[in-house]
Amino acid sequence: MVQSPERASDSIDDLKAEQIRLWTEYVADTREAIDENRQLVLDLKQTLSWRVTRPLRAVRGAGRAR
Amino acid sequence: MRRVGSKTRRLLLSRLPVLMDALGATAAPSMGALRGIIGSASREELWLTAAVLTATLPEGGLVRRLRRLQDLGDLNDALAVLLESVAEAKAPGRRVEVLIGVPVLDLHGSLTGRRIGDSEEVARTLTSHAPADVVQVRWTAEHDALVRLDAEDDQAVLVPWKSSYLVPDLVDQVDRAARAHTLFVFSGNRCFGVGYGVGPLTFSELFPEHGLEKEVSSPRYSWNMAVLRASAGVLAVSATAEAELRGWFAMLNALGVEGPPIHLEPLGLEPADVPNASADGPLRVLVLGRDAAGADLPTVVAALDRLAADGVEVVAHLGDPGAEPSLAQHPAFIADDREGDEPVDAVIHMAPYSTHSLGLDRAIAAGIPAVVAETGYGLEWRGRTGVRAVPMHDEVGLAEAIGSLARARGQERPVHPGFRSPAEYARSVWSIVTS
Amino acid sequence: MGRVVRGRRPDLNTRERVGQALHQRIRALYEVVVGPAALADDSDASAARMLQEVLDEAERDGGSGVLWAAIAAVSTVYPDETRMLEAQRARHSMSRDRYFLWFLSWSARIATLEGSPWRPVQFVVDSVLVDVDRCARYNRHTGIQRVVRETIPRWYGNRSVTLARWDFESHAYESLPPEDEDRVLRWGQVPKQSEALHLDDEHREEPLFVPHRSRVVLPEVASHEQNRLIQALGRYSSNRVAAIGYDCIPLTSPDMMPRPGGTEFLSYMAAIREAELVAGISVAATAEFRGYFQAVAAQGGHVPTVIECELAVDAGPASNSSTPDHADPTIVVVGSHEPRKNHLAILHASERLWREGLRFRLDFYGSPGFSDGFDEQVHLLAKRGRPVAVHVGVDDTTLWAAYRSARFSVFPSLHEGYGLPVSESIASGTPVVTTDYGSTREIAERGGALTIDPRDDAALEDAMKRLLVDDALLDRLRQECASLVPRSWQQYADELWDLVTREAAA
Incomplete structure (x- = not known):
């Protein structure tokens, strides 16, 4: 995201202000993407543990019943 | 106390002659003789007893325990503790x-x-x-x-x-x-x-x-x-x-x-021949040290980058092939290709922490100028002819020191302080x- | 199982939240470093101008304090040494304008991966910030926690103090939630809360603290994760770090510690190496830290000043000394059961005295530590009919009653930073047999105690015997105990405050 200070069309002050805006966008968007992925992973874990543990519990419960 | 079997007892008795021999005891080896030894042994002799009979070097707890049982006169308990330790040592085949x-x-x-x-x-x-x-x-x-x-x-x-x-x-x-x-x-x-x-x-x-x-x-x-x-x-x-x-x-x-x-x-140090420093071409430096404590490669790399930007020609060799791999790949270094005794013009010792550096000693003994960090062993050399000291992590200072070495090439040589030989x-x- | 603390996410979209927070942080930074930002608006251009002025000031400053604050405020992550050097080197190698762009791009990566970029900052300026992380989060209440919970509330009332805990999500200090504050300031006065799991700490909205020109006080042994950053805070920021120096047992006595042990302590010592002041809790602890820093100083760098500020001792809750329900005198031993406390030597000396025909009870009070054969030995003696008992998890009232009803107490520890049971025994009027070196000797020298070489079983036995048979000696020591005025927690808190807030020596 670093912009070259030599970019002809902008004054250096405009470039710096632009960099502040880019900071916000980059951080917010990347962070959001990371958080979404994290949520995805959490959901996946939840699903997997549900799929694995529910049958297991059923088996254990059956064992106790006997 | 745990009961131990007759095997353990036989094992202990088989080692007892070795103990008695070391102590100069003349009686026939027997549990009774061992009891007598424990009853009068010094602390050191109790350590030896435990070591020989268990065929291990004992930990402190065992020696203290034997000492206290001896002090109480509970010699049978002391024997039992020893037998237990012989069993625990799990070293039945040891001589x-x-x-x-x-x-x-x-x-x-x-x-x-x-x-x-x-x-x-x-x-x-x-x-x-x-x-x-x-x-x-x-x-x-x-x-x-x-x-x-x-x-x-x-x-x-x-x-x-x-x-x-x-x-x-x-x-x-x-x-x-x-x-x-x-x-x-x-x-x-x-x-x-x-x-x-x-x-x-x-x-x-x-x-x-x-x-x-x-x-x-x-x-x-x-x-x-x-x-x-x-x-x-x-x-x-x-x-x-x-x-x-x-x-x-x-x-x-x-x-x-x-x-x-x-x-x-x-x-x-082995006496070193003083090699001829190169008179022209890029300045050849040897970077000493291996790890974070000994080398501070980030600072060295930053200094070399500065020198390159200023047009000072420097060829840097890494003294230790095991140096931080990520930085050793930096284009500033010629890693690990110094041939035999090929001379260098200077050594760099930027260790953030050091108590000694054989590499630095060798360079100084050979009359090779050095740049050292102002810490630890570097401080022992600061102020000597041919040794430039710069603050730790200071890439600007390091670049200046190397630059000045390039300008004053061959003019300054460390004075040999008279190292003794390895044999001495x-x-x-x-x-x-x-x- | 503890509660799960859930934060709340406001309805702003992420860009708006992050943008607002960044503007707030740059403005706060500007106001601290440069001056009032009265004319600044909320535009990116205004934020850019302010940040540029701060970076200019960082360069003019000569030191590294402004740079440290700028990195902490913009990225929301306190920088470690590697980052400080990286930022300094970047400035050395590029133009002012290019460096500005580099700084933002670099801090964006840090904020994204390690920070909490939606959080505002609160600067703590020319003040005192106290790291009470562990006392705030956890209910443990032994040596160090007792010191913190006695001292910090006495500071808090009428002095400018900011309590902080470490935010492990953003790697910076933050304020305490109310229940955490209770654990530090109102321990024993409000019902004990269960420890929160803090699973959703990343959604906290409260400001992160950035101390500036302040004292950062470490009354606890800081945790491994934060030590690297506290080290850089001490070395590079404009703040001055002060720590309480308890002891160096994990470093010098690994043979008396659980194995392997000591890992956290190593990084803590590396952090307080950069402190300005360490307040040793006894003359012996002070000498121990001085020795350590003497070793550090051999490398030629900075070391903290170590000054003694002796711990206080409770006088104990007022109670009538309970009459023992048995005729034999009682010897009390207080301390966890671990090799360092030398309890096996006490059992050995007692057994010899019992065999000699002396009559006394031996009562141990203290938590189980780790095994050195203590339990087995107690079991063995009990089987022989010896009157020995081990009391675990007793409350303070029971403990003080035990001190008061004992004939004397025994504390032949091999290595202590202070030795609270020696002071407590004397404060309750009961003489004590203790170690003839280090901090216990210091306490013993004021009276009420016999000292012995703890590695000499015969000396320990002899001292215990004298106090069992020699009533005149016991009475003399009791009188010495009664004439001593215990040092109060108020005294300790006041003296420690004076130390940590005094101006650095020129």
């Missing part, structure tokens, strides 16, 4: 030999490749210039006993008695150190260690391999210092190491212990250890 009145050199640290500072070179030198009757030893795989260095298995264990014992490198594996600590405290042998300073405990961030890992099995430098604390003397590798050890031993007041005597014994070093150390 025991007592080493009486010889110098013992513990080279286990060198075998395992664990090192600090110039410990490899120290161990090598003390090995190749050892007294004729020296016994070189290593520890068993279980870290519970000593065997000869060249032993093919761990069955013939050694117990030093009225001997001198020298550790040239580190005793920082916890299980081994606990037994070595007991050996140093209780055995009556004269035990010595080489003091490299206490960097892993004062600048731990620079020594991640010396105790920051949380695994139970990982080595602990604090244990190395606990062993040294109980020694008859520590051989400091430099004035800086000596100063660190003095500070460390001052701490021991809180546990009612005075530290051992510290002997300043810097490592020797070893002679001096061994005379302290065996006196």
Whole structure:
């Protein structure tokens, strides 16, 4: 995201202000993407543990019943 | 107390003659004779008894326990404790030999490749210039006993008695150190260690391999210092190491212990021919050090980048092929391709922490100018002709120092301060250890 | 199982939240470093101008304090040494304008991966910030926690103090939630809360603290994760760090510690190496830290000043000394059961005295530590009919009653930073047999105690015997105990405050 200070069309002050805006966008968007992925992973874990543990519990419960 | 079987009793009795022989006892070996030995043994003799009969070097708890049972006159209980320890040692096939009145050199640290500072070179030198009757030893795989260095298995264990014992490198594996600590405290042998300073405990961030890992099995430098604390003397590798050890031993007041005597014994050097420095072409520098503590490669790289930007031609060689791999790949370096004795124009010693550097000594002995960081061993050389000192981590200062070396090429040579030879070093150390 | 603390996410979209927070942080930074930002608006251009002025000031400043604050405020992560050097080197190697762009791009990566970029900052300026992380989060209440919970509330009332805990999500200090504050300031006065799991700490909205020109006080042993950053705070920021120095047992006595042990302590010592002041809790602890820093100083760099500020001791809750329900005198031993406390020596000396025909009870009070054969030995003696008992998890009232009803107490510890049971015994009027070196000797020298070499079983036995048979000696020591005025927590808190807030020596 670093912009070259030599970019002809902008004054250096405009470039710096632009960099502040880019900071916000980059951080917010990347962070959001990371958080979404994290949520995805959490959901996946939840699903997997549900799929694995529910049958297991059923088996254990059956064992106790006997 | 747990009951032990007749096998254990037979095992103990089979080792008893070795013990009695070492103690000069004349009675026939029997449980009754052993009872008599325990009843009158000194603390050192109790240590020997435990070591020989269990075929391990005991930990302190066992020796203290035997001592207290002896004090109470509960000799049958003491026998029972010994039998229990023989069973627990799980070393039924081991034979025991007592080493009486010889110098013992513990080279286990060198075998395992664990090192600090110039410990490899120290161990090598003390090995190749050892007294004729020296016994070189290593520890068993279980870290519970000593065997000869060249032993093919761990069955013939050694117990030093009225001997001198020298550790040239580190005793920082916890299980081994606990037994070595007991050996140093209780055995009556004269035990010595080489003091490299206490960097892993004062600048731990620079020594991640010396105790920051949380695994139970990982080595602990604090244990190395606990062993040294109980020694008859520590051989400091430099004035800086000596100063660190003095500070460390001052701490021991809180546990009612005075530290051992510290002997300043810097490592020797082979006399070096002074090579011809190149008169023109790029300045050739050798970057000393291996790790975060010894090299500070980020600073060196930043300085080399500055010099390149300023058009100063420098060729940098990495002195240690094991140096930080990520930075060693930097285009500023010509890694590991210095051929034999090809001369360099200067050495760089930017160690953020150091107590000694054989590489720096060698350069100065050869009349090669040096740039050193203003820390530790670098401070011992600051202000000498041919040595430029710059603050730690200061890439601007380092670039300026290298630049000025490039300009003043061949005009400044360090004055040889007269290093002693490795043989002289070893002679001096061994005379302290065996006196 | 503890509660799960759930934060709340406001309805702003992420860009708006992050943008607002960044503007707030730059403005706060500007106001601290440069001056009032009265004319600044909320535009990116205004934020850019302010940040540029701060970076200019960082360069003019000569030190590194402004740079440290700028990195902390913009990225929301306190920098470690590597980052400080990286930022300094970048400035050395590029133009002012290019460096500005580099700084933002670099801090964006840090904020994204390690920070909490939606959080505002609160600067703590020319003030005192106290790290009470562990006392705030956890209900543990032994040595160090007792010191913190006695001292910090006495500071808090009428002095400018900011309490902080470490935010492990953003790697910076933050304020305490109310229940955490209770654990520090109102321990024992409000019902004990269960420890929160803090699973959703990343959604906290409260400001992160950035201390500036302040004292950062470490009354606890800081945790491994934060030590690297506290080290850089001490070395590079404009703040001055002060720590309480308890002892160096994990470093010098690994043979008396659980194995392997000591890992956290190593990084803590590396952090306080960069402090300005360490306040040792006894003369012995002070000497121990001085020795350590003497070793550090051999490398030629900065070391803290170590000054003694002796701990206080409770006088104990007022109660009538309970009459023992047995005729034999009682010897009391207080302390956890671990090799360092040397309890096996006490059992040995007692057994010899019992065999000699002396009659007394031996009562141990203290938590189980780790095994050195203590339990087995107690079991063995009990089987022989010896009157020995081990009391675990007793409350303070029971403990003080035990001190008061004992004939004397025994504390032959091999290594202490202070030795609270020695002071407590004397404060309750009961003589004590203790170690003849270190901090316990210091306390003993004022009276009410016999000292012995703890590694000499015979000396310990002899001292215990004298106090069992020699009533005149016991009475003399009791009178000495009664004449001593225990040092109060108020005294300790006041003296420690004076130390940590005094101006640095020129």
